[in-house]
Amino acid sequence: MNQKEFLAKVLPYKDKLYRLAKRLLVSAEEAEDAVQEVYLKLWKGRENIGNYKNPEAFAVTMTKNYCLDRLKSKQASNLKIVHSNFQNGENLQKKVEVNDGVELVFKIMQTLPEKQRMVLQLRDVEQFDFDEIAEMMESTETAVRVTLSRARKAVREQLIKQYNYGVS
Numbered sequence: 001m002n003q004k005e006f007l008a009k010v011l012p013y014k015d016k017l018y019r020l021a022k023r024l025l026v027s028a029e030e031a032e033d034a035v036q037e038v039y040l041k042l043w044k045g046r047e048n049i050g051n052y053k054n055p056e057a058f059a060v061t062m063t064k065n066y067c068l069d070r071l072k073s074k075q076a077s078n079l080k081i082v083h084s085n086f087q088n089g090e091n092l093q094k095k096v097e098v099n100d101g102v103e104l105v106f107k108i109m110q111t112l113p114e115k116q117r118m119v120l121q122l123r124d125v126e127q128f129d130f131d132e133i134a135e136m137m138e139s140t141e142t143a144v145r146v147t148l149s150r151a152r153k154a155v156r157e158q159l160i161k162q163y164n165y166g167v168s
Contacts, residue, residue, distance in 0.1 A: 001046045009049060010042055013056050016126055017063045023109075023121045024067040034070065038062045054132065061136045064118060108158045116151035123148050 001009075017038060021031035041062060042049065052058045109117055118137065122128045123144075130141045137144060 001049065006043065006046050006049070009055060010039070010059060013059045014039075016056075017059060019125065020060060020063050020121060021067050023117075023125065024064070025070060026110075030070065034063060034066050038066055054135065057132050057136050060122070060126075060128075064136065068114070104159065104162060105155060108155050111158075112151055112154055116147055116154065119144055119147045120151040120155070124152075 017035045021034040122133045133144045134141045
């Protein structure tokens with residue numbers, strides 16, 4: 001496989017890989033480094049890419065594993081917390097409310113168990129199908145659906161708790 005074929009096959013996944021890495025590592029710089037490392041590994045194994053049924057799922061799995069290894073390493077203590085601004089709406093108050101809501105959801109997602117956080121990211125943010133997520137997570141579709149349901153429930157409960165200010 002030459003460089004042109006390689007780029008045509010794997011470059012379209014770059015944004016998905018970056019978003020996944022950023023969600024796991026939080027830092028934009030760390031996410032960029034993770035995607036570079038994954039692309040380097042894919043380039044070194046470019047002759048085998050054609051053997052995979054779904055190269056995109058393989059790249060996502062590589063990114064997930066690299067990020068989890070990074071978090072477990074000693075260098076993880078050096079990771080910076082960086083939140084992105086989400087802009088939407090007409091007036092300043094609406095923008096602030098939306099930004100706070102999105103930031104709160106992301107903070108809640110960070111408190112979820114690793115598997116729930118991954119499934120929620122892959123399904124609700126990246127829009128992968130259940131069968132693709134099951135393949136990436138080395139699980140079954142049923143287990144992915146249950147994990148997603150639990151993750152959504154946990155986020156919903158935390159949001160209700162936050163916005164009700166303790167009033168039931």
